[in-house]
Amino acid sequence: MRSFTPILALAFSLCSLTACAQNRADSTLHINATDLPRLLLTSTQTIPLDSSQRGTDLPLWYPKWVPGSHAPGGPVHNIAGFAVTDQDGNNLRWSRTPGEVYRFIVHTPQSATEINIEFRYITNQSTSNSHGLDSWGADAIGLISPNTVLVYPEGARDGEWMIETQLTVPEDWQAACALDIDEEADTVASYSYQPVSVRRLVDTPIMLGRYYNMYSLNEEGIDAPPHRLHVFSEMKSQADIHPDVVDAYSKMVTQADRMFGSYPFPSMDILLATTNALPRNGLEHLRTTMNIIPLNTLDELDNLTGWDQMLVPHEYVHAWCGKYRRPEGMATSDFHTPKGTELLWVYEGLTQYLGELLEVRAGLDDLETYRWxxxxxxxxxxxxxxxxxxxxxxxxxxxxxxxxxxxxxxxxxxxxxxxxxxxxxxxxxxxxxxxxxxxxxxxxxxxxxxxxxxxxxxxxxxxxxxxxxxxxxxxxxxxxxxxxxxxxxxxxxxxxxxxxxxxxxxxxxxEPPTGPNNARIDPLDARDSLGMSLSSDGTVRTVILGSPADKAGLAPRMRIMGIEGHTWSRQRFADLMETSAASGSIELMTVSGDRINNTTIAYEGGPRYMTLxxxxxxxxxxxxxxxxxx
Ligand SMILES: [Zn+2]
Incomplete structure (x- = not known):
């Protein structure tokens, strides 16, 4: 989008959308996000009908295989109040295809020239396969994934079926996304976007909230298209991120320029929320990326570690690897044909590797930490x-x-x-x-x-x-x-x-190997020796099949309460590992449910750790x- 001026939320005008639908797009969509702080979106979509779509059972799909999740995980379970009317407001009967919950059938009369589909979308209740492509709301920040608030007719090709979208946001909120604002639109919505294909719309998450800043990531001297970093937070101070972080992300862009040398996108809009109101999240797109990490991670460069550090470079690399170049089986032309995911070791594996190169080369990570x-x-x-x-x-x-x-x-x-x-x-x-x-x-x-x-x-x-x-x-x-x-x-x-x-x-x-900042392999992670790892309270987390721990009958969720006649402690376990070489066994008292057992692990190897x-x-x-x- 080109303009980020705050616009007050106003009532939505259906008439202007209908006119647009007839003139400029195959469908119009209004996303009303004024209730997003209450975890609700309202979707109103208009689809003009041609003669073949009148007086028939018209199949409509809710996006099922949404790119990025590699799964048939579109969150159809979160829609409520689904209703279809014709141009005169008459209710039309709909039903669901038996055995296919994503496929709706609308029974259209001969007199219908268009259908209007309206429903509520309940946010913040994702499944593991919809987490990255779901919609999320909180008091002062939110994320809208357009796939959650639209349907499309069966037979529509995702690169050709055009949608014009308008968005109404809560008062004093701003929205950022990789769609162009339609300056000519006659509308009372907060934002009106130029029509795009449904493929591109589904590929364009919208981040919104009360506090927002934008940064350019283009360093001088590189011939890259515009790269913009859009930062949102529920706290005003947090949307103002440390210059070192902006500098590192700018270096990431420069290093990507060296890595790829060409661009499949005309501009890149990186959406980045630093918030405790929404869970960690991220998803790749062609012209944008969606990234959500906790508060304070962007206060200074050293705060950006682990997954939070990896996220932005990873999703950015996906613009080339996954969005532009895509495994043949994943390049379908709609959102309901199953995808063949057998080349994910390229799509995700190569992206993971290249993203890590950018992390280190841009100074987000360092070699010693990477080696660890x-x-x-x-x-x-x-x-x-x-x-x-x-x-x-x-x-x-x-x-x-x-x-x-x-x-x-x-x-x-x-x-x-x-x-x-x-x-x-x-x-x-x-x-x-x-x-x-x-x-x-x-x-x-x-x-x-x-x-x-x-x-x-x-x-x-x-x-x-x-x-x-x-x-x-x-x-x-x-x-x-x-x-x-x-x-x-x-x-x-x-x-x-x-x-x-x-x-x-x-x-x-x-000896447990050590890494930077006093990091070391925890002695309770005894997978290299006993074949098990433990939590600090002695609960068994992992058991390797065929290992000494497995042969002794240990299993996940059992808890070690006693060691060689003493109560459990981290130090006593570590000491026992040292003496096991001489004794040849380890005597434990374990709890499983309400049963207490005496368990002997036959082991004489002492502590043992892999190192590089x-x-x-x-x-x-x-x-x-x-x-x-x-
Ligand atoms: Zn990925």
Whole structure:
């Protein structure tokens, strides 16, 4: 949008919308957000009917497969008060398709020239598969995902079916999004946007609230399209973020320019809420990104850590990887055809890797912290027991069944490992490219060619696995097919082999490895030794099948209350690990439900931890990778 002047919310005029529908778009949509602080949106949509749509059963879809969630997770359960009328206000009967809750049937009379669909949308109650594409409200801040407040007729192609949208916001609120304001619109809504395809509208979240600031992220000297950072918060002071953070995000844009070299979008609007009123959240889009992190994370650069630090670069990279270049099976032309997600190890794995490169190169993260996180990632990958039955490819294909995680025996089931393990695969590929070409080439050569955009476009550019392999071979001749097959398709995978290419080795020590800022592997995480990890109160969190803990009958949610005749304590457990080498066993008293058991773990290995050791006989390729590009 071009204008951010506060506009008072006024009553909505249906007449002006109807006129627009007839002249300029296939549908008009008014989103009334004045009740968003009360967790409600009101949607009023008009669809003019052609002769074939009159006197018939007209199928309408509520978006089901919304891009970004990789799941049939459109939050249809949150709509209420769904009603359809004709141009004269007569109620029209509707029904739901048996077995398909997203498909509504409206019974249109011959006399109907248009239908008006109105419903309330109840915000703030997402599922694990709708979290990123849902709508959220609070007292002074909110997020509207347009997919939650619209329907479309069956047969409409998402890139062609045009919608004109108007938005009414609460008094004193402002809204930001990547739609252009229609300056000519005759309306009393707060914002009136130029018509766009339903694909683009669904790809355009709207962030809104009482306190708002905008920052330019274009550094001098780079030939990038306009990049704007829109910051919202429920606190006025928090919408005013630290200059170092703006500087780091600007460097991120510059480093992305070096990484990709071309742009599929004409401008980028990064929406960023720093708030405790809404949960952490993020989703990728082509011309914008949606990011929500807690209060105070943008007060200074050091406050931005972990997931909060990773979020903005990750979603930004998706504009190229996932939105513009998209796996063939995910480039559908509507929101109800199922998507094939088997290439998520590229869509998410490569994005994860490239986003992390931007983090370090832009100064959001540093090499020492990154190396520490890498150790934890290698360790997690090695301890993922589910790889013995489920290849990484299956975590992609079954993606949406895994998003909610697994509290019990999660290692056995696997999660959405294509993110972090996918990133390890791409990091290894980058290291191979560098080593095979004596440092002359890198993943950037792949990115420049694979993501080449001659000009901005809203059309996804689909790719196949063969395209990925061909582009890798264009960079350097290598058996990429076998490389991918071994890591993605084969049971077991090869999650640790990248360490060698990076100039490191995996070793085991008796001392918990330490990282920056006094970080260290918690001795209660005894997965490398006993095959289990514990909470600080002694509750079992994880058990590795076949491990000493498993053989002793321990299971998630049991609690250790006694150790060798003493009450549980963190220190006593750590001490016992030290002496286990001599005794050959560990005596525990455990509680499961209301039963108390004596449990013996047969173990004589002592403390044992995986660590990442620099191999001084080889170049430090990891350090080379993380260098900013001039
Ligand atoms: Zn992602």
């Amino acid at each position: 996180d890498l150790l934890r990632r290698y360790r997690g990958a090695r301890l993922t027991q589910g790889r013995e039955w489920r290849p990484l490819a299956d975590t992609c294909s079954a993606s949406h069944t895994l998003r909610a995680g697994s509290n019990n025996w999660g290692s056995m089931r696997r999660g959405q490992d294509y993110y972090f393990e996918g990133a390890l695969i791409w990091m290894e590929a980058d290291a191979i490219i560098r080593n095979e070409t004596d440092g002359a080439k890198s993943i950037e050569d792949f990115c420049h060619a694979f993501f080449l955009a001659e000009q901005p476009t809203d059309e996804p550019n689909p790719y196949t696995r063969e395209d990925v392999i061909a582009h890798l071979n264009d960079v350097v001749d290598y058996d990429w097919e076998a490389f991918i097959e071994e890591r993605v398709d084969n049971v077991g995978g090869k999650p640790l082999t990248g360490t060698v290419e990076l100039g490191y080795s995996i070793q085991y020590t008796n 050791v620099r191999d001084e006989s080889k170049p430090d390729v990891l350090a080379e990778i993380m260098e900013p590009i001039d």
